[in-house]
Amino acid sequence: MAISRPRSRAIPLLPLLLLILLAPLIYSVSRMRLSWAPEQLPHPDSRKLPDALVLGPAAGQGRTDRLQCQGLKAVNKISLASEGKYSGELVSFVTVFTAYNSDPAGAGKMSSDVVTVGKHSYSKVERSMAILNTFISFIQVSMPTSKVIILTDPKSKLSINQGRATIFPIDGNYSRGNLMLQRIKSYIAFLELKFEKLDQVNSFSNYIFTDSDMVVVEDLGYIFKRYPHCHLALTFRNNKGQPLNSGFVAVRGTSDGISKAIEFFKKVLEAYNLKYMKASRMLGDQLALAWVVKSHLPSAFGKFSSPEIFTGEVNGASVLFLPCAVYNWTPPEGAGQFHGMPLDVKVVHFKGSRKRLMLEAWDFYNLTSELSDMLCLILKSGRTKYDF
Template sequence: METNRLARDRPCMLSKEETVSFVTLFVMPEVETASDRFSEAVEKKFEVRKVKKSRQDAVLRAFLESIQVSMPGTTRVTIITNHNKLRGELPQDIDWKPTSRHFSRRNLMIQRLQSYIELLDSMIEDRKNNSSSPVSHAIFSDFDMIVVDDLGCVFKEFPHFDIAFTFRNNQRQPINSGVIMVRGTFGSLSRATQLLKEVVKIYLAKFRHAFGVLGDQLALADIVKGTLQARAFQEGVPVEATVMTTKTLFLPCVIYNWTPPEGAGQFQGMPTEVKVLHFKGRRKRLMIQAWYFYKKQGVLDFYKMKCLVLKSGRSKYDY
């Protein structure tokens, strides 16, 4: 990718004592068992996994390149992974962090939270031992996203939060964990980590039946309900509240974690100020197509790419 051709100036700048880093979990969950490892069915699964792995790589590369375009020169990315990939295959400023954790599709969301917490614990230790070093804010996100605006601005526009989540107008699952922002000061790191550890406790105590894609959202909703009612999210504007002593910022998904509608009849438009396009579920191929289209344009404007994404929202798309 020709970074110089695509990169643009950041719309807002943090102080010289602050940096922003992304963290994402890039894993292929284990699906086979020892008893049927060599069965024909498992061999077919492996072939499907190879195809998905190649698409997964393309999705990750699009995610990384979009960060380089929207937040150039100031952002590092840490990739927590169980993949065997050489660091040299990735763009610059990427920290490849291998993990020995065995990931399963059924437990993936709680394992993601646990992986985030482990990294936050290490960040707390680093901050404790290097208190005079620049403050490094962290954005934990899924990698099936295209970042189209500078998310570092959040730490400047909302200077008092410890941790930020995105929310939607959904009474049962109002909080989404696809984007989590944590301020890099020692106090904020400590309070944010403690809150996430409490989310894991509630997850294990109340929502084991929902392991998979919903458990973390249900646990987050359970923690928040004592502080905020669902109606607090109905206006679709940022909300700040203290949750278990942690200063928490809730940002609207429609701006900070927007997902293309799927299927005919679901066309709802896209806000002009959207900052993140999240291609979750069956939308991965659309993400690859959209980013290829953007790079082919050779201009510093996401407008046509957004139009392509909206146009595609009227039909089903497959991973």
Template sequence: MLSRRACSGWKRFVLCLPVIFFFVHMLPATVCTISTQREAKKFDHLVLGPASGEGLPDHLQCQGTKALNKTSIRTFSNDSHSEDLVVFVTVFATYNSTVDWRVNGRPVDLVTIGDTSYNKVERSMAILNVFTNFIQVTMPQSDIIIITDPASELPVHRNKVLHRLSRDKAQGAISEAEIRLKEQYQRQGQVRHYIFTDSDIAVVNDLGQIFDHCPNFDMAITFRNNKEQPLNSGFIAVRGTAKGILRAKVLLQEVLKVYSSKFMKASRMLGDQLALFWVVKSQPSFDVRRFTRREAFIDEIGGASVLFLPFSSYNWTPPEGAGQFHGMPLDVKVVHFKGSRKQLMLESWNFLNSSPSSDISEMLCLILKSGRTKYDF
């Protein structure tokens, strides 16, 4: 849980939106594409194994896919949430939909989940749809902004806003975004906070509490106990106030500058994270030993108040590293299906909807017990 001691302080400020699309410029090009690499052994069905974290206090305990204790799920309700809104922003790129995925007239490379089979193009779309579906279950009042290229043909549903721009033009879109979204603020009289994420995440708990419980941060990022890469750029929250957005923008511009000068040769999936860590650890007073403890904390980084959130709760990844072999905390908010776990994301959503009796805690048991197996698309 967030410590109120770590979250006390500054006043709230006036609204504006100069940074909405800035972070998009930094996102890895591969953020929403599916890996095409294959291994000798590829599973086309779920493989359940032992659940890590057995016997650990405050961790999910499972018997099969039955949760023996329940995660502390807090979904949106009018009584438990402020009037502020949360907007999710992600980048989406599809495979070339003009390619004919057939050999001798038959479809190839299909993956079947439940009653539905997907080719490459359909799988990437399915990931995006599941991403939005989870948000609409746990945070139905939230809006979703999808940044995509001008040629894409994405359908727009309720709570979705589509912006068709190339990544090279993201900076030029800031002025247009500021005008359009500022008008919405003036009309609605609400603060809109922003969470920039990869699209391969499942929001399984209400994230609005970050902004409710911690009124004094400008930007929030997740950390893990990893010496070389303790920070992940797949989840960044920005407070939707004038000063919050401006300070986050200045900090991220510094990260972009470091990325361009020091980490351009690293893969883009790692380069931005290395640049983010470089900026953070360059602060004279910053103590990297704080990353070894599973506690949220706030520090001043480049003029911005940055809230560091534990990876295990706000960016939990099925067991492939970063301490997830210790199990799943009961206060998990975000499950990140990065790497070779994309199929598991679709399987999890299908499981949640397969029976009226299925709940999020049971779905999390499925993820926990399946997470060690690679499900390459």
């Protein structure tokens, strides 16, 4: 009698093949899961912005039109002090500034927001004043005959004890959300007052309206001397969204120059109110500035990709267009193309979180008395985001 045996099940061929093919993938995924374990993640404190300068390579090395550095020594840049440059043009720098007081409830307590730069420690309010004082100090070094005029809220309790710097109160709304709009209004009010008094003085001063987080490293008076027929000067960059930077506007101090500038700023203010109030806190003024230029001189936008000086007429004013690369240079933060610092840079703009670097640069200059070496410090530190 035949004995029946249990029949063995054959393993389907397709699932077996899939298992063999997927085995390496399953192994690699398991390895990735292990590498992503929470204990392997960087500690949150390691992601904080650095509290000291971080020096990196000096970009632009080998290019004859870029600053060359060996360590923190400039190879191909001569300090302004040894050049003795002076255009002979009278220039006054005008900036809008107001101090925002911290929470009174925190008075007398040790702030966790204190930042130390060199031998000095600054609270949030103090560092803002330190930036303003550094702005003035650099102008006194590079353009010692120039005045600095600070347009501010009459209610603001500013105290400036720096030689040729003066406070000029102008009524207005200087709240944080309205400051960029108020800045244009303050410019107009200031120029109107200067226009009224022109016939009472024998000489006049040209004006450069700037942000206070800028460092002027060379005499800018020659702009007015070399381009005598221009009423205004603006700085441009190859940026489709914000091609004009409002942090630097030069105005010739003649009656014609001031009157043209007043009309120009009024056009910008009008565009701001009608089109860009939703961007009032940060970008409204720059968007309005670009809109006015585009409305009257659309051909200018085709020239912004090339860093060459050019002129054009905007609403009846002769406008000189200066490349930001030289007259409003900003150290790039992190990503993007970075070809170094132009050898003929005139103004360095410490936007956003670069402001600590501005104070560090002043400390370094005080140690070395060399503007050129200070530029190497900025160049090698400018790609890092700092704490203010």
